[in-house]
Amino acid sequence: MKSVNKVTLLGNVTRDPELKNTNNGQSVCTFGLATNRVWRDGTGDKQSLPEYHNLVSWGGLAEFCAENIKKGKPLYIEGYLKTRSWDSPEGTKIFRTEVVLENIVLLGPREDAAIRSVDEVPAADTAVAAELEEMPLEEVA
Structure with a gap:
């Protein structure tokens, strides 16, 4: 049976991106996004x-x-979900689920355009994704 791991989100950035480099020189950037689920309760509110x-x-x-x-x-x-884990300095297993873009x-609004899309930039390859999985939170997050 096939499976699907696809994420599509529309929201607001919660923190400025943080750019770092891995030990092999690969650029990695992390930041947050907030989305809102909106509904009407039983009273219509x-x-x-x-x-x-x-x-x-x-x-x-x-x-x-x-x-x-x-x-x-x-x-x-648009991206996919990836959960990685590592051991904390105290020996506790820590898990973090992220959206890989x-x-x-x-x-x-922007000075030169209202909307700009980036789809020609290649996504992470398998080797880079594997490196992220082994990287402690303080090095990536």
């Missing part, structure tokens, strides 16, 4: 519940994110 997502990008896309994305900006993303559309 509008309710809203925020959800916070950890995002990670690699290579050229990581550098693009670091240069062009700022806290508070609206963003459309494959495509980004910057939304909202």
Whole structure:
């Protein structure tokens, strides 16, 4: 049976991107995105519940994110879920689920354009994704 691991989100950036390099020189960028689930309760009142997502990008896309994305900006993303784990200094197993970015559309006002899409930048390859899985939180997050 086939399976699908695809994430599509539209929300606001919660923290400025942080660009780092892995030991082999690969660029990696992490930041957060907030989305809201909106519904009407039994009395008809509008309710809203925020959800916070950890995002990670690699290579050229990581550098693009670091240069062009700022806290508070609206963003459309496509990617896939990746859960990695590591042992804390205290010996506790820590898990973190992230959205690995494959495509980004910057939304909202800009000086030179209202919408800019980045889909030509290659996504992370398997070797880079494997390296992320083994990287402690303080090195990536």
